[in-house]
Amino acid sequence: MIADVARLLAANLLFLAAGLGVRRLIGSTHGTRTASGVALTYLVGLASFGVLAQLLLVAGFALNTADVIGLTLLLLGAGLVRRPRIISPSPAPHIRGGRERLLALLAAAVLVVVGIQSLYEPLAAWDAWAFWIPKAKSLVLLNGLDPRFFAAPTTANGDYPLLLPAVEAADFRFMGRFDVQVLHLQFWLVLVAFLGALPALLRDQVRPVLLRSLLVVLACAPSLALHAQSAYADVPLAVFMAIAGVLGWRWLVLREATALRLFAVFAAAALATKVEGRLFVAALVLSLAGIAARESARRSCEALAAGLVAALAGIVPWWAWTHAHGIHGTYHADLAGLGSNVHRVGPAGASLLGHAFDPFAWLVLLPSGLAALLLASWWRTDHRTVALVVSTFLSSLGLLVASYWATPYGFEWHLHTSADRVVIAPVLLVAVLTPVLLESVLRSAD
Amino acid sequence: MSAVSEGSAAPATIPDAAVTRRTLVDVVVVSGLVAAVLTAPLVGWVEVHRTAKTARLSPTAASELGASEAGVDPTVFDRLIRIIPPHATYWIGTSRLIRSSTTRQAFPAWAAGSLLPRIAVARPEHADWIVTWGYRPEGLSVRVDDLHVLSVHAPAGLPVYAARVVR
Numbered sequence: 001m002i003a004d005v006a007r008l009l010a011a012n013l014l015f016l017a018a019g020l021g022v023r024r025l026i027g028s029t030h031g032t033r034t035a036s037g038v039a040l041t042y043l044v045g046l047a048s049f050g051v052l053a054q055l056l057l058v059a060g061f062a063l064n065t066a067d068v069i070g071l072t073l074l075l076l077g078a079g080l081v082r083r084p085r086i087i088s089p090s091p092a093p094h095i096r097g098g099r100e101r102l103l104a105l106l107a108a109a110v111l112v113v114v115g116i117q118s119l120y121e122p123l124a125a126w127d128a129w130a131f132w133i134p135k136a137k138s139l140v141l142l143n144g145l146d147p148r149f150f151a152a153p154t155t156a157n158g159d160y161p162l163l164l165p166a167v168e169a170a171d172f173r174f175m176g177r178f179d180v181q182v183l184h185l186q187f188w189l190v191l192v193a194f195l196g197a198l199p200a201l202l203r204d205q206v207r208p209v210l211l212r213s214l215l216v217v218l219a220c221a222p223s224l225a226l227h228a229q230s231a232y233a234d235v236p237l238a239v240f241m242a243i244a245g246v247l248g249w250r251w252l253v254l255r256e257a258t259a260l261r262l263f264a265v266f267a268a269a270a271l272a273t274k275v276e277g278r279l280f281v282a283a284l285v286l287s288l289a290g291i292a293a294r295e296s297a298r299r300s301c302e303a304l305a306a307g308l309v310a311a312l313a314g315i316v317p318w319w320a321w322t323h324a325h326g327i328h329g330t331y332h333a334d335l336a337g338l339g340s341n342v343h344r345v346g347p348a349g350a351s352l353l354g355h356a357f358d359p360f361a362w363l364v365l366l367p368s369g370l371a372a373l374l375l376a377s378w379w380r381t382d383h384r385t386v387a388l389v390v391s392t393f394l395s396s397l398g399l400l401v402a403s404y405w406a407t408p409y410g411f412e413w414h415l416h417t418s419a420d421r422v423v424i425a426p427v428l429l430v431a432v433l434t435p436v437l438l439e440s441v442l443r444s445a446d
Numbered sequence: 447m448s449a450v451s452e453g454s455a456a457p458a459t460i461p462d463a464a465v466t467r468r469t470l471v472d473v474v475v476v477s478g479l480v481a482a483v484l485t486a487p488l489v490g491w492v493e494v495h496r497t498a499k500t501a502r503l504s505p506t507a508a509s510e511l512g513a514s515e516a517g518v519d520p521t522v523f524d525r526l527i528r529i530i531p532p533h534a535t536y537w538i539g540t541s542r543l544i545r546s547s548t549t550r551q552a553f554p555a556w557a558a559g560s561l562l563p564r565i566a567v568a569r570p571e572h573a574d575w576i577v578t579w580g581y582r583p584e585g586l587s588v589r590v591d592d593l594h595v596l597s598v599h600a601p602a603g604l605p606v607y608a609a610r611v612v613r
Contacts, residue, residue, distance in 0.1 A: 210475065444467065
């Protein structure tokens, strides 16, 4: 097991190296010279690798160990050719009191026990063993994409994009075998990197206590740890969407051009991770474009262009490959039945909101977000962030409800088996922007 | 002291509205932290309990738990791998005698990953091999030979059959 862990970490070090190159290429200096910056770099590397690995697979590459090393080092090298940007000194570290230390220790302790469990996690979650991990195994054993496997009657959701199987295949290549227990560590790394990366994107905009409380609540939210351990794509998707949300906000409010470029990377990664990514990315891009349109048409077009680039890199090549090989998913929107299935809208919306507001799953993340929205709206402290959060959350939820409304599957079964997972991305998106809203309220009081 | 004031010296005369805003933000932040502090021991206990349980599983049992929980005997696939050559194609079917629809669905789904690099096909006549659970493959639209009967631990003792398609 130790050897497998070491090899999986070696693969992830390469993702980190790729992130270093991509961030330098883009000109991102968020959280530079801090541990949080390293976490963000890792996520950028993972996202970039996953998107480009999907492209390589579509282009006929086997994604063997040499391909993985070559791709990540190429990304690193691409960044090194660009002159580094002058970095402003990082903010002085905040001196923590005893109470804050205790909270940080509590969150760290929860993450450590989740990490240990991830090493022993059995392969028991249905979607993980039924198609996510078999797809990754097929990439290794069939030396790349084999349309016969993806079109096979036993391969569920053959049309789902490839970021996660590509990352898992890279892990398997490095391990030299299919250690499906240790593979769960990959998801823990994503979870920890997510929590670690948030300060790099928010520390200069919100006071530390708001940021730390968000991190503590996220670390202790039972559903986040539970879903991360399932080896499903929902948590990686939600992480990419939440980071994209913060970056989109930075572009919108702080007018950071680099944030929009990084946004495109994470939006592409979300599109390459799971089909729901299309709904969430559409909701976020259209919300950004709509709000930016009030400033200028040019700004609105910038947001749409970022979405287009993300789509061209993250989903279009995969979509073309699946269509060329006659690979179709089993979900086909039943538009003809929409009229007779109106009764589904209410239960679908109620179920999604029920899961999102479930305190045993997400503690008070959404009630806190709602309270922050109400406070910021009432005192009109930050109308753009309010508009972004409300628009993205409601449109994401609306699109999910529409998916259930038009589902060709048994409605109850579909809702029962997926509603708790599909809400992760909208919940995290609201959660990561809650400190921004609270900060605006506090600033108005200063 | 306000939970969000970071100990900064507050001016002596703060308008009421500002105090209200800070208090309300305090309430939001503190309620989140209280929920997290109350939940953390529970989450930790659940994880430790799960680790104590799953660490006892052998690597093989842990990697096959999905099949076992779905009512499929994973050892059948180890035996099928020795019978069906790598890169051969197979058609897989299950009998209605297997009552649980979950188990019926799990059998081909588990085969997808565990029989790789063998690939399933949609029709028996396109397959090199036939794998059936709960009924003999002779009744299908293809002629078969080299029939293997594999005993299964669950459920109801219905065997799995593997046979080569005669071209």
